[in-house]
Amino acid sequence: MYQIHLFKDPRHFQILFQSSFLIYGVVFLHWSSPLWIYAAYFITGIVMHTICEAGFTTKQFPVFSSRWCTKWWMGMPSALISSYGLCLFLKTDMPEVAIAASAIAILSKYIIRINGKHLFNPSALGIVLAVLWSGKAWINPGQWGSGAFLLAGILTVGVIVVTKVQKLDVSLAFLGTYAILLFSRQALYLNWPIDFFTQTISTGAVLVFSFFMISDPKTTPNHPVARILWAMMVASIAFYMTSFRYIVGAPVFALVLSQMMVPLFDQLFRGTNFQWKHFTASTLKPAMS
Amino acid sequence: MKKQILRIVCLLFISPMLFSFCGIYVSKSDGTLKNKASQVILVRDGEQTVVTMYNDFKGNPKDFAMVVPVPVLLQRKDIRVVSPAIFQKLNAYSSPRLVEYYDENPCYGKWEDKESVNEKSIMVTSANSNPVAKKKNLGVTVEAQYLVGEYDILILSAKESSGLKTWLLENGYKIPSKAEEVLEPYIKSNLKFFVAKVNAKQAGKIQKGSFLSPLQISFSSPKFILPIRLGMANGDGDQDLIIYSFTRQGRIESVNYRNVEIPSGNNIPLFVKDNFDRFYGETFAHKWEQEGKNIALLEYAWDVTPVNPVKCDPCVGNPPVDQDIVQAGVWWLNNSNPQSNQHTFFTRLHVRYNRNSFPQDLQFQVTPNQTSFQARYVVTHPAEGDLTCDEGKVYLRELKGKRRKELRNLVSLTGSTVEDYLSNTEPDSDNDIAYQTLLPEVEQEKESERTIFPGLALMAVVLVTGAGLMRWKGLI
Numbered sequence: 001m002y003q004i005h006l007f008k009d010p011r012h013f014q015i016l017f018q019s020s021f022l023i024y025g026v027v028f029l030h031w032s033s034p035l036w037i038y039a040a041y042f043i044t045g046i047v048m049h050t051i052c053e054a055g056f057t058t059k060q061f062p063v064f065s066s067r068w069c070t071k072w073w074m075g076m077p078s079a080l081i082s083s084y085g086l087c088l089f090l091k092t093d094m095p096e097v098a099i100a101a102s103a104i105a106i107l108s109k110y111i112i113r114i115n116g117k118h119l120f121n122p123s124a125l126g127i128v129l130a131v132l133w134s135g136k137a138w139i140n141p142g143q144w145g146s147g148a149f150l151l152a153g154i155l156t157v158g159v160i161v162v163t164k165v166q167k168l169d170v171s172l173a174f175l176g177t178y179a180i181l182l183f184s185r186q187a188l189y190l191n192w193p194i195d196f197f198t199q200t201i202s203t204g205a206v207l208v209f210s211f212f213m214i215s216d217p218k219t220t221p222n223h224p225v226a227r228i229l230w231a232m233m234v235a236s237i238a239f240y241m242t243s244f245r246y247i248v249g250a251p252v253f254a255l256v257l258s259q260m261m262v263p264l265f266d267q268l269f270r271g272t273n274f275q276w277k278h279f280t281a282s283t284l285k286p287a288m289s
Numbered sequence: 290m291k292k293q294i295l296r297i298v299c300l301l302f303i304s305p306m307l308f309s310f311c312g313i314y315v316s317k318s319d320g321t322l323k324n325k326a327s328q329v330i331l332v333r334d335g336e337q338t339v340v341t342m343y344n345d346f347k348g349n350p351k352d353f354a355m356v357v358p359v360p361v362l363l364q365r366k367d368i369r370v371v372s373p374a375i376f377q378k379l380n381a382y383s384s385p386r387l388v389e390y391y392d393e394n395p396c397y398g399k400w401e402d403k404e405s406v407n408e409k410s411i412m413v414t415s416a417n418s419n420p421v422a423k424k425k426n427l428g429v430t431v432e433a434q435y436l437v438g439e440y441d442i443l444i445l446s447a448k449e450s451s452g453l454k455t456w457l458l459e460n461g462y463k464i465p466s467k468a469e470e471v472l473e474p475y476i477k478s479n480l481k482f483f484v485a486k487v488n489a490k491q492a493g494k495i496q497k498g499s500f501l502s503p504l505q506i507s508f509s510s511p512k513f514i515l516p517i518r519l520g521m522a523n524g525d526g527d528q529d530l531i532i533y534s535f536t537r538q539g540r541i542e543s544v545n546y547r548n549v550e551i552p553s554g555n556n557i558p559l560f561v562k563d564n565f566d567r568f569y570g571e572t573f574a575h576k577w578e579q580e581g582k583n584i585a586l587l588e589y590a591w592d593v594t595p596v597n598p599v600k601c602d603p604c605v606g607n608p609p610v611d612q613d614i615v616q617a618g619v620w621w622l623n624n625s626n627p628q629s630n631q632h633t634f635f636t637r638l639h640v641r642y643n644r645n646s647f648p649q650d651l652q653f654q655v656t657p658n659q660t661s662f663q664a665r666y667v668v669t670h671p672a673e674g675d676l677t678c679d680e681g682k683v684y685l686r687e688l689k690g691k692r693r694k695e696l697r698n699l700v701s702l703t704g705s706t707v708e709d710y711l712s713n714t715e716p717d718s719d720n721d722i723a724y725q726t727l728l729p730e731v732e733q734e735k736e737s738e739r740t741i742f743p744g745l746a747l748m749a750v751v752l753v754t755g756a757g758l759m760r761w762k763g764l765i
Contacts, residue, residue: 101522192648192649
């Protein structure tokens with residue numbers, strides 16, 4: 001079957017889309033966060049990535065050798081994606097909180113590992129810890145407005161479908177379950193008019209979360225069936241948190257909770273670990289991305 | 290530069306005793322924003338919430354009645370009446386402000402600066418309706434009945450919306466005809482209904498023309514919601530809502546609508562001084578439309594902790610004192626223990642809602658954001674006297690440029706044309722004429738009505754460019 005390989009690495013696609021969302025937010029939605037916050041996320045992300053690559057490198061790759069540099073460069077998109085995740089979700093007015101969140105996000109990839117995979121999505125963990133721990137950071141799904149992002153969502157899905165750049169299974173399983181549960185409660189049970197439901201679901205926060213955060217193949221179960229079930233579990237927890245506990249930014253919290261269950265899913269459903277294409281193609285030992 | 294110096298001086302010396310030094314109170318405008326408007330005070334810490342609802346119902350007190358969905362069954366101690374003065378104080382304190390500066394004559398060694406402040410006040414009208422009468426079995430339970438201040442208050446729970454609607458209508462509550470679509474979700478969400486009317490005996494004591502007391506309710510609930518849907522069930526146009534909030538942590542934000550700051554700090558033409566109400570009304574409406582209407586606009590945010598000496602810059606009215614804040618429902622200031630956390634942050638949001646743009650009730654969250662904000666506009670009086678010296682000539686040239694910029698600001702803020710603005714006022718001074726002569730030079734830059742769709746177009750361009758770059762770099 002004919003395939004268009006528009007993106008060799010799904011992470012390039014993610015960077016492209018996330019940067020356009022960030023530009024859209026800052027320029028057109030007038031996000032009021034000062035610009036230094038974005039610089040803090042990116043610079044800390046890159047610096048922490050370098051430190052971790054140097055600190056956790058194996059003996060085969062001496063630091064700053066050409067193979068180490070290649071590995072460092074190959075891991076860079078992941079570090080950038082983590083920083084984008086923070087830029088798009090986490091708001092704070094304290095530089096130290098922004099730096100800590102970004103550092104913890106990257107560090108968690110190297111130190112919280114089970115079965116050769118990191119446990120948490122770096123940006124999700126950074127966000128949750130910053131909000132709960134520091135008390136000086138917050139999430140606001142309202143910053144995206146709603147409506148216009150329906151179009152962006154269609155564009156995103158379209159590009160993914162056409163380019164087959166990343167698997168859609170987890171994203172669609174999450175989005176579908178979340179939408180069905182919300183629709184059942186808001187429109188069918190509570191009987192709110194339909195635009196009440198569309199306002200909830202068509203925000204940029206849900207879109208970015210579904211296609212750029214939960215979909216991270218390194219932190220989802222390996223087996224295809226397990227992935228679907230797990231995504232449905234995330235959606236159910238997020239639905240419960242948002243509808244009955246009134247937690248703001250529920251999907252991110254639900255994701256971090258559910259990721260603790262991923263090793264269990266992997267135990268129950270045997271499958272192979274995901275590896276970014278660059279690593280599988282190269283002779284490098286597959287490792288931390 | 291001197292202006293800068295003046296402002297720093299103001300900041301350093303500002304204190305209740307010295308307000309007159311920094312700002313001269315010019316006039317309290319009676320200008321109104323269009324439409325119906327209401328005011329509410331929200332106090333929130335943890336899950337504890339205090340809501341105070343302003344009431345400027347002016348008809349026969351017997352005709353007044355209101356219905357408010359509340360998340361819990363309120364006890365007698367949870368309901369009280371407070372003085373309406375607190376709303377006036379908060380409004381005066383946090384209203385958008387006009388600041389006047391006086392340019393000094395560069396030909397004189399000495400200069401004189403004054404700053405005066407004009408205030409924008411907001412019209413409010415509130416809930417409608419009629420007294421309660423007998424009850425029927427419609428699935429409606431009167432959970433509690435209290436006499437608070439001049440009000441008879443009932444707390445209702447209901448099983449189904451049509452029963453509740455019938456009950457309310459039979460008891461003289463003029464609820465919107467399409468209220469059912471909202472009542473049903475409220476009932477199913479386990480909300481109770483707080484209904485109030487003026488007690489018949491008390492009604493006689495209320496002087497004609499005087500306001501009814503604002504009602505204050507307190508409860509504990511994880512929900513931080515302001516139910517606006519009931520009031521727009523019939524979809525009859527735009528309604529304005531001013532929300533004053535006090536928290537321990539920082540600003541409140543809407544979590545289901547975008548939060549936008551009203552443009553602030555702009556220099557505007559001197560002639561706007563006489564039309565400041567209109568100017569702010571138009572600025573608000575223009576921003577609201579530009580941003581797609583479904584937004585909450587921030588008009589003021591400041592730390593009002595008792596120990597914080599600077600509560601505004603400049604102030605348009607006396608900042609609220611501890612007593613006012615306690616009356617607004619801030620229970621933690623009432624605590625006699627000085628060791629307790631008395632930190633208090635004030636936010637003023639302005640929401641203009643209608644049925645199409647606001648399908649959901651307003652949901653809020655308390656954020657740790659403590660950045661101060663105020664809606665503030667600046668007019669500058671030109672220097673007077675002989676300006677024939679060299680510096681004076683330079684000044685006059687610069688003045689022209691400044692005025693041009695002020696005119697452009699006026700156009701871009703309000704979305705209307707300068708001619709439109711000047712047509713209502715007869716040019717009565719040299720200044721007005723000076724502005725008018727600049728008109729042909731000023732390009733009437735019409736801003737695009739909305740930025741959302743150009744934004745999406747730009748996003749597409751960024752995507753295509755990015756993809757092109759990647760292809761060029763061999764990534765694709």
